[in-house]
Amino acid sequence: MNEITTLYENKPSVVMQTLEKLGWVKFFNPAIKGQVSFLPRGTVVFNLMSDFLKSWVKTKLSSLEIRTPILYDFLNPSIYSESSQFKDRSFQTEVYEKTAVLRPGGDYGVMSLLSSKIIHESHLPISLFELALSFRKNQSRELAGILRANVFTLLDQHTFAANIEQAWEVYASALASQVKLGELFNFDIEVSFDIESTFYQQNKSSIKKLEQLINKEVVINEIKEISNYWIAQHYLIDKRDNIGFCDGQYDLFNAKNYNISFTSLDGKTTLYPIICHASFGSIERWIFKLVNTSISSNGYTFPIWLSPVQIRLLCAKPIQTSYLEKIITHAFKNGIRLEIDNRDKSLRDKINAAQAEWVPFIVILSENFYDLESNVTVIYLNNQQEERSLLSIFEKVENSRVNDYLLPDLQSVISRPCLR
Structure with missing residues (x-):
């Protein structure tokens, strides 16, 4: 070979x-x-x-x-x-x-x-x-x-x-x-x-x-x-x-x-x-x-479901703790790997750090954010960005999973003799 x-x-x-x-x-x-x-x-x-x-x-x-x-x-x-x-x-x-x-x-x-x-x-x-x-x-x-x-x-x-x-x-x-x-x-x-x-x-x-x-x-x-x-x-x-x-x-x-x-x-x-x-x-x-x-794509083509961090949240302005708790709760319940970058760094430095770590969804929360339906700015690893709801980003992460390929067929659940 x-x-x-x-x-x-x-x-x-x-x-x-x-x-x-x-x-x-x-x-x-x-x-x-x-x-x-x-x-x-x-x-x-x-x-x-x-x-x-x-x-x-x-x-x-x-x-x-x-x-x-x-x-x-x-x-x-x-x-x-x-x-x-x-x-x-x-x-x-x-x-x-x-x-x-x-x-x-x-x-x-x-x-x-x-x-x-x-x-x-x-x-x-x-x-x-x-x-x-x-x-x-x-x-x-x-x-x-x-x-x-x-x-x-x-x-x-x-x-x-x-x-x-x-x-x-x-x-x-x-x-x-x-x-x-x-x-x-x-x-x-x-x-x-x-x-x-x-x-x-x-x-x-x-x-x-x-x-x-x-x-x-x-x-x-x-x-x-x-x-x-x-x-x-x-x-x-x-x-x-x-x-x-x-x-x-x-x-x-x-x-x-x-x-x-x-x-x-x-x-x-x-x-x-x-x-x-x-x-x-x-x-x-x-x-x-x-x-x-x-x-060659700076991680853009790396499978989202394999990414150790799937979403990195960056706050352009201080966000109410209760709003952040809603985000964290939803992500945890749905098996989404999310981090919040709250370091005392510029927004550009935080974006650069997330891109260097191949985080597929870099999300910027503005002062207008109040729930999961609110629009946020999302930056991708190919440097494109768009405005969309945070909930739709969560759905995109969930849809990247490979669970549907792993559904058992009938043969795989039939009882078989136990080795002793």
């Missing part, structure tokens, strides 16, 4: 400089490089993006959330076998006279969780996901702020299918949901596959159905011999900046590696499920990408 390769932590990119100027992130010693701290406003953005992606996977793919450990026995045969895929990129340490490895993603946890479980074919497909704090050792020259870090938060989803027909169905659903996610953010999406040649020839019709489902041409890269645990892997990138945002694998290896099996419907046969893995990217990468595409 072709990504930005000139963004190194020791030569900060424009995006990382912007994130620091916004007061969202900070690098500091003595933390080892390849990590970043999220400051209060950056943490708001991080949590909003995390909650959105988790809700997306729950409602679009009927997936159940889990939480698993981050530290594993490196010499456990299953862990050791999969760890070989990451070679020199794993973080290891000695714990209780054992070599322990920090997980590079969600695989170790979900696979170990289902290892040796009694699963019946009627339970499948079963889909599990985790927002997994993950660790991968990159070379210093490979680090690129929060786009490519040693420590990141990855949303990993795995679906366990009973047979190849069921596997292609859930794989297609996951890929389609990833495409829809990119379209929601107006990405110019390219889908590509790395796929083992024989497997591709045997499954051409399924790939063609995938193309029809997502309404996009798929770039195929046939590989004669696969050395990884997957036999097919897809990538989604945004062609505007060549940054990937989602990927996935069709896995025929790890079920046997972790001793994950199920009993057939007739109860006579024990089989290994096919694992369809969909990665919805790291939260850090999503933030990097959305900031990257908003820099």
